[in-house]
Amino acid sequence: MNLRRLRLLMWKEFLQLRRDPLLLPLVFIMPIMMMIMFGYVVGSDVRNLPTAVVDHDNTRLSHQLTDAFSSSGYFVITQRPSSEAALQPLIDSGQAKVAIVIERGTAVSLARGETVPLGIIVDGADSKVASVASGYAAEIVAAFDQRLLAAAGRATGGPTIDARVRVAFNPSLKSVNAMVPGLVGAILMLSIMVIMSQAVVRERARGTLEQMMVTPITRGEYLLGKVVPYVVIALVQMTFIVLLGRFLFDVPFNGSVWTVALGLLLFTFTAIGMGLLISLVSHTQQQAQQTVMFVMIPTMVLSGFIFPIESMPAAIVPLTYIIPLRYALVVLRGAFLKGSSILDLWVPLLAMLAFAVAIFGLAVSRFHKQLSE
């Protein structure tokens, strides 16, 4: 291993990167865009849902109930049609996402101590809205019932349940807090895979790889010379994201730097291995790009990065175990938010080690084999 040759190889790689004036800006725009998209779009709370109220009862109680909905902040009452027939066009056109129907005689029946149904219609064409709105509506009605009970004077002095519901680790429930550790992993993987697979394929497609091999450069040197520049870029990107998250979005960091470093190191080897493997199976840069997409889409969807794994159907869950990012997310989120130590996380770390050894090893051995052919 000749250090001077290695340095020159890396220098060549950086020169090639610089020759494309759009590529380096893109490398930095990508994490910023991902951060904004994931932080604000995925993490946005469903609030201010346009709501239509049909109040057939029109009593003080029904007004109180309507107020309970509008003061929650989740529902904004935009329409007050006089009959249910008017609801269909409102929801069809998306002017209302939720409708509340209060039947005539609700107040009277409640005063008699009866249980009265309250109609709540949610727009199921938007399943996130439907799921969240049903939850909030149930909570508001439960709280309203509680108030009715209190007003009726809990006269008998019955028992109460004092439930303290507490959110640990991320009490403000800010989505960015969970997104940033995940983004570190996702961007590391994406940028190493995209840039690296392209760089190796290009050399092969143009025949410069063969030129390289007739020089005294060894395969190990060539590989290292290719890998190091992209690892450096990925490191800069990651630092950038962490700083942005830490200081712009106030994401807490509770864990140990060592856990994060170990996790990222193992994951970097996996990502490099995948980038190399992609470049070995692709003949053109376009194919490499397609293969990256082919790997990236399942990774994003199945790793639990955007969609929680628990809510996936049982048949899909086993598939998530073969996604390396899944384990990286457990480690990174654990370390950032929960302060989990290396010992707590030994299972996912071990899985990551297995992936790193298997994928990186396979890539290097295939690389050597293909070069000697």
Place this chain on the structure above:
Amino acid sequence: MRASLARVIAIARKEFIHISRDWRMIVAVLVLPLIQLVLFAYAISFDVRNVPSVTLDLDRTAASREYLNAYAKARFFDVQGPVAGYTAISDAFDRGQARVAIVVQRGFGDAMAAGRTGSVAVIIDGSEPNSAQLGQTYAVALNQALDRGAVASWAAARGLAGSAAGALEPRIQNWYNPSRSSADFLIPGLMVVIIMIVTVQQTSVTLVKERENGTLEQLLTSRLTHSELIAGKILPWAFLGIVDTLTITGVAMLVFGVPLRGDVSVLAVGTALFIICALSLGLVISAVAPTLESANMSALLISFLPGFMLSGMAFPLASIPWPLQIASYLFPARYMVEISRGVFLRGASWGVLGPQVLQLTVYAIVALGIATALNRRRRA
């Protein structure tokens, strides 16, 4: 005019030959979308349920068991079993084995029997904010319901009527999608995103590749005009885009049973316009990007991030911050998702979706114009 048409067709044929020479490309364009469809349709769900939960019963009475049983019955919580103490809860959280812990304090049963206040605690792991938020909502609602139940049975046992305040019972109806199937909701939007990914990716590299190979100059020396070149480049991909749309629609209806309730002609016109918009976006990238790498990267960035995230396909646009809402109007996916969802799920017709179709038409004309102008400038 006829000579011009012949030139456009010649370019389109040339493009087809390029595509058919590369079998992997055909796989990428025709098979990949189907894999994506199946994967997304099955894996994405916003209906959070079965959140792994553990219980800690410090009371060990009939009342505490009954209380904890209510969680086991609720669909939201997947109660995995009791743990020994608080340290076990914190271990389970750290290892990611549980996200919710329910603790019944000592003396709960006695307090309830005596008509006093029994204490419980629900601890939720907030590192997954979406499910934590819902978990909090459900836990509060469940406890309020249990509290009411406790009062009612206490009063009933003593023959008292004083607490018989009425209660409202929410009856939640889910319109358009009563089974709460995420597939119904996602597939019409997914179709749009998948077509966007395929078309933008492919067209973004076509002109760059010609430039890198030096064949663009050869084309320039012929009698081909700029618009003819663009038209010829777009045609084959528009064709493939339409094939993709038909395949996805077929699979959606036959395999996933997604209903097609509205006017098919709206969908057809909308899709055709949308494909032109997406292809023009690809051509804009093609005109701007200096090399294949940056063309690929920009295509990935545009089709994946705004195309997916700002389309309204998975995340409701009404609740995102306003600068991003404005940004979402800059990408065609948002209009098309409304059209597709409207036709498939809501049974909408021309009357309702007219504005969206008009918006797409304007978008297509503007984008195609920009793409042609940029390419002309680049070549001049």
